[in-house]
Amino acid sequence: MRSGLVILLLASLVSTVHAEPGLFEEDPPLSAVLTAPFKTLYKNRKQDVRQYADGRFSFAAGDGEKIAIPVQVKIRGNFRRLNCSNPPLRLNFKKRGNDGTLMEGQDKLKLVAPCKRNDRYEELIALEYLAYQIFSRVSPYYFKTRLLDIGYVETAKQGKPWVTTAFFIEDINDAVARSDMETKTVEKASRRKLDHTQTAIVELFQFFIGNTDYSTLAAREGDDCCHNMRLLGREGDDVLFPIPYDFDFSGFVDAPYAYPAEQYPIKKTTQRYFSGWCKESRFFYNAIAVFSSEKNVIYSDVEASGLLSEKTLKKTLAFMDKFYEVINDEERVQSEIIDRCRGNVIPAPA
Numbered sequence: 001m002r003s004g005l006v007i008l009l010l011a012s013l014v015s016t017v018h019a020e021p022g023l024f025e026e027d028p029p030l031s032a033v034l035t036a037p038f039k040t041l042y043k044n045r046k047q048d049v050r051q052y053a054d055g056r057f058s059f060a061a062g063d064g065e066k067i068a069i070p071v072q073v074k075i076r077g078n079f080r081r082l083n084c085s086n087p088p089l090r091l092n093f094k095k096r097g098n099d100g101t102l103m104e105g106q107d108k109l110k111l112v113a114p115c116k117r118n119d120r121y122e123e124l125i126a127l128e129y130l131a132y133q134i135f136s137r138v139s140p141y142y143f144k145t146r147l148l149d150i151g152y153v154e155t156a157k158q159g160k161p162w163v164t165t166a167f168f169i170e171d172i173n174d175a176v177a178r179s180d181m182e183t184k185t186v187e188k189a190s191r192r193k194l195d196h197t198q199t200a201i202v203e204l205f206q207f208f209i210g211n212t213d214y215s216t217l218a219a220r221e222g223d224d225c226c227h228n229m230r231l232l233g234r235e236g237d238d239v240l241f242p243i244p245y246d247f248d249f250s251g252f253v254d255a256p257y258a259y260p261a262e263q264y265p266i267k268k269t270t271q272r273y274f275s276g277w278c279k280e281s282r283f284f285y286n287a288i289a290v291f292s293s294e295k296n297v298i299y300s301d302v303e304a305s306g307l308l309s310e311k312t313l314k315k316t317l318a319f320m321d322k323f324y325e326v327i328n329d330e331e332r333v334q335s336e337i338i339d340r341c342r343g344n345v346i347p348a349p350a
Contacts, residue, residue: 023102024144024170030102032059033151033161034091034111036073045075045087052092055155061101069098076110078220080248083257084115091168107173113150113166115248115255122165124248124255126307127316129167131209131247133301137294138287139201141179141232141243144170165307169245172230181232184240186225189217191277196348198241200283201290202229203276206244207337208291208323210251210272212261216242217277239349252319270319272326278341279348288327288337295324 023030036055044050052072061067072092081087089111098104112128114121129147136142146168151161176183199216206214215227225231228246233239249258251270260266264273276284291298302308302316326332 022104023106023168024146024174026102027147029147029149029165030059031149032057033153034058034071034073034089035153035155035158037155038152039154039156041073041075041089042087045081050074050076055091057091057093057103059102067101069101069103070094079257080115086114086117086121088112107171109171110169111148111150111166112169114164115257117162117164121255123308123312124253125165125167126305127253127312128247130302130305130307131250131252132167132169132245133305134208134298135205135244137297137301138205138290139198139243141175141181141198141241143172143175143243143245146170175230175243176232179232179241181234181241184231184233186231186240188219189225189231189240189242191217191343191346193238193240193349194277195239195241196279196283197286200276200279200287202242202244203274204284204287204291204327204337206250207272207274207276208252208320209247210269210319211247211249212264212266212269212273212275213246213249213258214244252316254315272323272336274337274340276337276341278343278345280345281338283348284333284337284341288333291324291327 034055034057037053041053052074055071055073056068057071058066058068074090075081075087076090077088091109091111093103093106093109095105095107098106112125114125129145132143132145136144148166148168149163150166151163153159153161172183194216202216206212214229216229217226219225219227226242229242229244232241232243247253248255249269251268251272254270258269260269260271260273261275264275266273299317299320302320303313308316326336
């Protein structure tokens with residue numbers, strides 16, 4: 001059914017457009033087609049510097065009109081770029097010229113798609129998308145996402161598209177604008193400058209999804225700080241607010257290629273291990289209170305999404321249940337979260 005809809009997009013494209021809600025202002029999956037020289041792009045994935053290639057992004061407007069706009073496409077990412085047969089992409093739209101469409105004002109967007117072209121990996125993308133949705137429930141600072149039913153078409157062939165589930169992640173500048181902050185670029189973050197309320201929420205969220213593939217303090221060599229994290233802050237203030245992204249190495253997603261960070265005594269991502277930094281325990285208890293208050297909404301988001309098979313949904317809900325068993329047990333909160341934090345307790349930023 002999705003394939004037929006996407007093929008119609010290719011067959012009938014018109015130039016007249018009307019005002020549309022913004023890309024990230026609606027929840028239903030956007031039906032779209034991305035045409036690009038994928039064969040050439042994939043061939044150059046191992047290069048340190050990868051060039052953009054000309055492509056076309058086609059989508060259905062809310063009133064049924066078909067719109068096609070030019071876009072620049074390139075391979076992005078670290079692990080998935082080198083290890084996936086279908087690596088993640090960055091789409092660079094023109095800031096001007098898309099007025100009146102849902103792509104108005106969009107610039108550079110990350111496109112997250114299945115690592116491999118099969119149903120199993122498509123469901124992993126759905127889980128990662130849901131992880132972003134969950135984080136948006138517990139933090140005021142987060143990346144918006146938009147689910148896609150998208151077709152990939154090779155420029156040279158222009159044949160029947162490969163259709164899959166994927167999602168866009170909003171540009172960091174839009175996340176900053178919503179929070180009335182600015183992006184903070186540092187070589188290395190200081191624990192004493194991290195906002196403890198936001199950092200505790202981030203750390204508990206990473207525990208919730210079973211993810212150790214992140215850092216609130218440092219980046220991998222050659223990247224901006226921090227690993228799978230962006231930092232925001234108010235103008236003229238050095239307090240940092242971390243926002244996480246990239247959750248495919250989490251137990252919540254449970255990708256077959258994922259593994260825990262080697263410094264922790266666990267062998268599988270589905271084994272939770274708290275990796276947060278020590279701070280006054282009240283910050284952890286406040287974060288726990290947030291997750292507790294949002295529990296029903298979080299479960300509803302997952303159950304009502306319609307994105308998971310019955311088997312995967314059952315497994316995912318059971319994984320979530322185990323998190324709530326921990327935070328609802330005072331002794332386990334103490335032993336598995338507070339006593340397991342790293343470093344010394346330090347004061348919060350003034």
